[in-house]
Amino acid sequence: MEPVFANGASNQSEMPFALVQGEPLTVIPQDLYIPPDALLVFLEAFEGPLDLLLYLIKRQNIDVLNIPIAAITKQYMEYIHLMEQLELELAAEYLVMASMLAEIKSRMLLPRPVTDDDEEDPRAELVRRLQEYEQFKQAAEDLDALDRLEREIHLTSIDIPKFEIDVPLPEININDLMSAFRDVVNRAEQFAAHHVEREPLSVRERMVIVLERISAEEFSSFADFFDPREGRMGVVVSFIAILELLKESLIELVQSGPYAPIYVKANG
Amino acid sequence: MDADKLRSILEALFAAADKPLSVNQLFELFVGDIEQPGKDEIRKAIHELQARYESGGMELKQVASGFRLQVRPEFETWVARLWEQKPPRYSRALMETLALIAYRQPITRGEIEDIRGVSVSSNIIKTLQEREWVKPLGHKEVPGRPTLYGTTREFLDYFNLKSLNQLPTLAEIRDLDQFNPEFEFDDSGEAAAQ
């Protein structure tokens, strides 16, 4: 195998530096010589095939107008393989680009008929797309750099004496709240990554009550959170709430010895 | 620090703050700066600002907990018209955030963002807190120690609920939708009839 980069080759590139699925890797570009975790983050940082291609081109200080298509195709394919080996979810667009590059490459290898003046450089369409993408990538950065509300620009919050002016507050009814909840849950379910499980509200409410009663400075008695008058269900709800808070590391339970009183304290 | 600059920074702080600011609080805001003003400098700058606001539409008023920039009461007539003209409404984003806090409390802003799939603007949380429907309950012990939010007693009172248990469950909301998408919740008689 030949070194990937014309001027970046060194004797290191012949040494297998990693085994990926049992296969020694020797041809990773040198600027990828970074820990696998970082590599993952790095590869995921691309906004798509055009972004990756632009990166490959910029890294070598090549003018977009004069892409060495063979070299770039090769590097691109290496990244694609790497992504596959790392089992990154590879968007179909990356593969479409790979075949487009392969096609351009093969067309460039064909001898061009001298008479055919009209035929466009096979790279023209790719160059156009790269330039257009680059243009908006830059525009997005420029836009992001503008002063904007909540970041550089703060609105004034000048007090209006309340006793003088009664500014009406927006009214909502419980219907609106219900439909908002339904919508957000429906939407969340469409994205399988999120789940909103149904959990008895009473436990959530009890969690809040417990949180409100405790502090980080002093201990509260565990027993005080159980009121026999609430009956068995009430006690169970309190107990589950405390366990849940413990699981989420929101509280700490302390006991000085076996059968000693248990105390509850806010974490931190 | 140059007196002009200090005065401008204080003016910016009074304009942006939603609470009165005391000399001590202001002093603390500069701690760590290379040009850290002393309390006397801050007091002097405040007096200069007060003099500047002697006329115009605003005044820098001293109240119990500090100084605040406020609209001069004599312009009430016009300021009130500002609200008469447009009955305010809450955004969809605010409603969804409130619903998630109500149903999933204690919950962090990040968790709300995860479920909604979009970021939640600071203004929404601020508005909900100002309305006293939502309050911070503490911090979650994860990196960054994000604030945990929950609903308040005022929230329950507003909706005439005795406890959060009285909020319909998700299954109930969906069932009701199927029968009657225009379901009126506050009309309890009709609800029971479904």
Place this chain on the structure above:
Amino acid sequence: MDADKLRSILEALFAAADKPLSVNQLFELFVGDIEQPGKDEIRKAIHELQARYESGGMELKQVASGFRLQVRPEFETWVARLWEQKPPRYSRALMETLALIAYRQPITRGEIEDIRGVSVSSNIIKTLQEREWVKPLGHKEVPGRPTLYGTTREFLDYFNLKSLNQLPTLAEIRDLDQFNPEFEFDDSGEAAAQ
């Protein structure tokens, strides 16, 4: 109306309002008053106020939907210390989509995807609409009638702009022929080696 008084009332209104106010909106607020100022008087008073806020901690800024009193960005360092919450951040994917909508409106989702070379998640479009930065403008009369999107006044307000003309200029697209007339087809022998 006396110019001093009008200026003070306007200052009070800008201080109290939570949205930018246009000259028309301001004019409407005086309708019915005995001393009703004309739009020109209002414009003049606004310019005087702007001059007055040329220094200090605030500025009276003109954005797309009117004028608003805001904290001068240069004092952001101190103002940010008032709040613990960090401003929301937006992903590159979202900013690129927003940039395309801003510069190429009206544009369909498919057209955005063509230029970016990847699909645009529905969440991004939803976030942009929810923030009221982007709105549907209609449908493109092609098969499938895809929605055309454009930016809103709120988008300009948020980014502190008066009009789309104030957006940073786009980089130039260079012409292939123009810059590389001697376009070498064979990649200097490397291609041949493959």
